[in-house]
Every structure is written in C-alpha cells, then in structure tokens.
Amino acid sequence: MAGTALALTVTMLLASPAGFRGAQSPPAVAQDDPAHRVNRDARVMAEFEERIKAYVSLRRELEGTLPALPKDPTQQQINAHRMALVALIAKTRAKALPGDIFTKETRALFRRYLARVFDGPQGRELRASIMDENPGRLRLHINTRYPESVPVASVPPQVLQALPRLPGDLEYRFIGNRLLLHDVRAQIIVDFFDDAIDA
Amino acid sequence: MRRIVATLTLSVALLWLAPARSASFQIAAQTPAAASAAQAELPNREGTLKFAVLGDFGTGSREQYEVGTQMAKVHERFPFELVITVGDNLYGSQQPKDFQTKFELPYKGLLDANVKFYASLGNHDEREVQRFYQLFNMDGKLYYTFKAPKQSVRFFALDSTYADPSQSAWLEKELDAAGEDWKIPYFHHPLYSSGERHGSTPTLRSAWEPMFVKYGVSVVFAGHDHFYERIKPQQDIVHFVTGSGGQLRKGNIDERTGLTASGFDTDRAFLVAEIDKDELYFNVVSRLGRVVDSGIIQRRKR
Numbered sequence: 001m002a003g004t005a006l007a008l009t010v011t012m013l014l015a016s017p018a019g020f021r022g023a024q025s026p027p028a029v030a031q032d033d034p035a036h037r038v039n040r041d042a043r044v045m046a047e048f049e050e051r052i053k054a055y056v057s058l059r060r061e062l063e064g065t066l067p068a069l070p071k072d073p074t075q076q077q078i079n080a081h082r083m084a085l086v087a088l089i090a091k092t093r094a095k096a097l098p099g100d101i102f103t104k105e106t107r108a109l110f111r112r113y114l115a116r117v118f119d120g121p122q123g124r125e126l127r128a129s130i131m132d133e134n135p136g137r138l139r140l141h142i143n144t145r146y147p148e149s150v151p152v153a154s155v156p157p158q159v160l161q162a163l164p165r166l167p168g169d170l171e172y173r174f175i176g177n178r179l180l181l182h183d184v185r186a187q188i189i190v191d192f193f194d195d196a197i198d199a
Numbered sequence: 200m201r202r203i204v205a206t207l208t209l210s211v212a213l214l215w216l217a218p219a220r221s222a223s224f225q226i227a228a229q230t231p232a233a234a235s236a237a238q239a240e241l242p243n244r245e246g247t248l249k250f251a252v253l254g255d256f257g258t259g260s261r262e263q264y265e266v267g268t269q270m271a272k273v274h275e276r277f278p279f280e281l282v283i284t285v286g287d288n289l290y291g292s293q294q295p296k297d298f299q300t301k302f303e304l305p306y307k308g309l310l311d312a313n314v315k316f317y318a319s320l321g322n323h324d325e326r327e328v329q330r331f332y333q334l335f336n337m338d339g340k341l342y343y344t345f346k347a348p349k350q351s352v353r354f355f356a357l358d359s360t361y362a363d364p365s366q367s368a369w370l371e372k373e374l375d376a377a378g379e380d381w382k383i384p385y386f387h388h389p390l391y392s393s394g395e396r397h398g399s400t401p402t403l404r405s406a407w408e409p410m411f412v413k414y415g416v417s418v419v420f421a422g423h424d425h426f427y428e429r430i431k432p433q434q435d436i437v438h439f440v441t442g443s444g445g446q447l448r449k450g451n452i453d454e455r456t457g458l459t460a461s462g463f464d465t466d467r468a469f470l471v472a473e474i475d476k477d478e479l480y481f482n483v484v485s486r487l488g489r490v491v492d493s494g495i496i497q498r499r500k501r
Binding site for chain 1: 290291292293294295298322323325326327328331332333359360361362363364365367388397400401402403405406
C-alpha cells in the first residue's frame with residue numbers, strides 16, 4: 001500500500017509540468033467563455049502548492065522507510081539519518097531538473113510578486129538585507145546539499161509575506177538573486193531559479 | 200574603544216553604577232579611562248536572576264577560548280545560571296567534532312558548573328544540526344520561549360534569518376500571553392546597530408519593534424556586527440549588540456549613526472546581567488577582564 005502511494009507520488013513529481021497542468025486545467029472552451037473565466041494566477045499558485053505537497057509527501061514516505069531516530073539522538077545519529085534520507089531522495093528524484101517545481105509559469109508569477117515588494121518603499125532595504133553576507137553566485141545542483149560553511153542570506157518578513165507559505169520543513173532562500181527551495185530537514189536544494197529579483 | 204554617555208528617556212533610565220551602590224561584587228579592577236571614576240559593580244544578591252549574553256563566538260580561535268576562560272572566572276564570583284546566545288554559535292564546519300572544539304571545550308568551565316546555554320541561531324549556523332544539539336536547549340525549535348528560573352522573567356529566542364509570518368504570529372501570541380514582568384527577546388540580526396559592515400536591520404524592525412513596544416519589552420539583545428554596542432533607547436527600549444564573543448571587527452562602530460550610547464570595538468567581549476525586581480544591572484567584560492560598559496535599566500511598565 002505504502003509502495004503504491006510512493007510510486008504515485010514519484011510519478012506526480014516526475015511528470016512534466018505540461019502534463020501536470022494538463023491534468024488540472026479546465027477545458028479550453030472555458031477560457032473563452034467569460035462566465036467560466038479562470039484566474040490564471042490562482043491556478044498557477046494552486047499547481048505550485050500541489051507540487052510542494054507531492055514533494056513533502058515523497059520525503060515523508062522515504063523517511064518512513066528509515067529506522068526512526070532515538071528520542072535524544074546524538075549529532076552522529078542525526079547526521080547519519082540525514083545522509084541516508086538524502087541518498088534516498090537523490091535516488092528517487094534522480095531525473096529532477098531545475099524548473100520541475102518552479103515551472104515557467106510559477107517563475108513568472110513569483111518574479112511579479114517579488115517585483116511588487118522590491119519596487120515598493122522598502123525595496124532598497126529589502127535588497128540590502130538579502131544581499132548582506134549573501135554568498136553570491138555559486139554552482140547549484142538539485143538534490144545536493146546547500147553549500148556547507150556558507151552563511152545563509154536572511155529572508156525578510158516582507159518577502160516571505162509576498163510568497164506562498166511553505167510547509168515547515170521547506171524554506172525559500174536567496175543565493176545572489178536566485179531563489180531556492182530548500183529542504184531544511186534533508187538540507188538539500190529541491191529547486192531554484194535565476195533572476196528572482198533584479199540584481 | 201569608544202564611549203558615549205547614555206541619554207535618559209521617559210521610562211527607561213540608564214544610570215552608571217556608583218561604587219558605593221553595592222560592595223558585594225566587582226568583576227574587574229579597572230574600568231576604561233573614560234569612566235575611570237566608576238567601579239562597575241553588580242549587586243550579586245541572593246535570589247536574583249543572573250545571566251550572560253554571548254554572540255558570534257564559535258570560531259575555535261585562541262581568542263574565543265580566552266573569552267570562555269574569562270567567562271568562567273566571572274562565573275566563580277558571579278554565578279550566572281544561564282547564557283543566552285545571539286547566534287553564529289559555530290562558524291565554518293559543523294561536524295560533531297566542531298561542537299567540541301568550538302563550543303564544549305571553550306566553555307568547559309561553565310558547562311561543568313551546570314550553566315545552561317539557550318541558543319538562538321545566526322546566518323552562519325546550520326539550523327538542522329544546531330536546533331537538535333542538546334547543549335543549546337532549543338528542543339528542536341528554531342524559535343522558542345522559556346521562563347527564567349528566578350524572578351519574573353521570560354526570554355524569547357527568535358530566528359531573525361528566516362522571519363516568516365508564522366513566527367511573527369507566534370511571537371505576538373506569546374508576548375501577549377506572557378505574564379512575566381520582563382520579556383526579553385534575543386536574536387541575531389540587530390534592529391539597531393552602528394556597524395559599518397552590517398548595521399541596522401530596518402526590515403526586521405518594522406515587523407517586530409511594534410510588538411516589542413506594545414507588550415512592554417525593555418531590553419533586546421542581538422549580535423551579527425562583531426563588536427559591543429549599547430544603543431540609545433529607541434521607543435524606550437534598550438538594544439544591545441553583543442557580537443564579539445569570538446569574532447571581532449575592529450573600529451567598525453560608525454558613530455555618525457548617532458545611535459551609540461556606548462561601544463567597544465577593539466577587543467572581544469561578553470555581557471553579564473542581573474535582574475532584581477524592576478532593575479536590570481549589566482556589566483560588559485572584555486576578553487582581558489576589563490569592564491567596558493555597565494549600567495542599570497529600569498523595566499518599562501505597559
């Protein structure tokens with residue numbers, strides 16, 4: 001049963017963005033009919049949230065296959081558990097590419113949302129806050145660890161308010177002007193895209 | 200070293216401690232030249248809450264160990280029961296061995312004396328590792344609150360690196376529910392700082408300061424800029440930057456900001472404090488054991 005659910009989740013994650021959207025989109029005729037006009041932004045957002053849910057579900061399923069951590073784990077045990085989880089995620093998402101979760105439409109929507117905040121009265125301060133000790137341009141890979149020993153740029157509350165809320169174990173991060181989806185539990189990069197904000 | 204006389208405001212009064220105020224405790228033989236007449240003292244009374252504040256320390260450097268030794272020396276005479284950390288608890292590699300060389304060994308004297316550390320996290324800290332580290336007492340949380348073992352005091356350890364709306368909602372709820380007289384938030388990025396390198400964090404300030412004002416916060420501790428600075432009271436709240444527990448950015452305080460009540464940016468330092476009813480006494484102690492700032496903060500009343 002768990003295996004079936006896992007397979008279903010993996011299928012959802014690996015499905016092409018077009019295929020995923022196709023399954024959720026209303027019939028073409030609805031777009032031409034004012035009575036059934038679709039809020040495209042809301043639809044893009046709903047689809048993004050579905051992909052997030054699918055990732056979290058996958059991660060949970062995979063973690064469930066690992067021996068549970070003891071109540072008061074040592075640093076070594078936490079580390080070993082995390083490494084095992086990363087290996088499972090990397091294997092299961094071996095074909096994942098940048099843009100699987102931040103699809104083209106999601107990227108466009110996020111850039112618009114962020115531009116609204118950064119073009120506002122606090123824009124300069126927000127940019128300064130994000131660029132404070134920002135590690136700058138680094139080579140990033142999906143399913144790999146957030147670069148070790150590199151400080152993280154802070155993400156101001158105003159920026160987080162502008163973006164869809166994520167489940168507790170996922171966070172947005174900036175590296176340079178790239179926006180990352182970071183799995184804090186596994187400490188890996190789930191997805192990222194360039195030019196989220198103007199440099 | 201720079202020192203600027205504090206400004207008095209309506210409800211927060213900062214007073215230099217006079218030598219005659221208490222004879223029970225003196226943590227350093229000499230205060231800096233600018234305040235040579237004053238011997239900085241803490242009351243060191245029975246039943247008060249005694250704690251230390253440490254920030255930006257986990258380098259593993261000789262200077263960090265020297266600060267740790269100095270803290271242990273102070274603890275022998277002024278037995279503070281807990282240390283709050285304002286982040287950047289470990290720099291660079293954060294493997295299990297690093298927790299020994301960058302934390303457990305430098306503060307062995309304090310840990311052996313059962314002093315508890317309550318960490319908040321900075322932008323150099325690996326969140327997923329540190330929040331589960333037993334000696335940081337975070338209980339797996341990135342932000343949390345705890346009641347102090349003595350006096351009417353509650354601390355709020357916040358995550359300023361990822362200040363999401365759910366944290367702000369949690370903070371408002373907890374501040375509102377807190378029945379303690381003293382509500383003390385601490386976190387990494389300072390709302391106010393004269394650091395040339397980093398400086399104030401206005402984006403965070405606009406989110407959190409209104410809550411601090413509304414719920415009667417009197418004092419806030421932060422780090423990030425690698426020096427010690429006491430800010431002139433802002434909205435009747437005293438902000439401290441205590442970011443030189445191991446790191447140091449010499450000469451980085453920019454006095455042109457007009458924010459500085461007192462500063463020390465020529466050596467590492469930590470802060471010790473004592474709360475007795477409506478008064479918070481503090482001393483800031485350098486790596487070499489000099490008291491570089493001291494004073495009393497009166498609690499704001501809502």
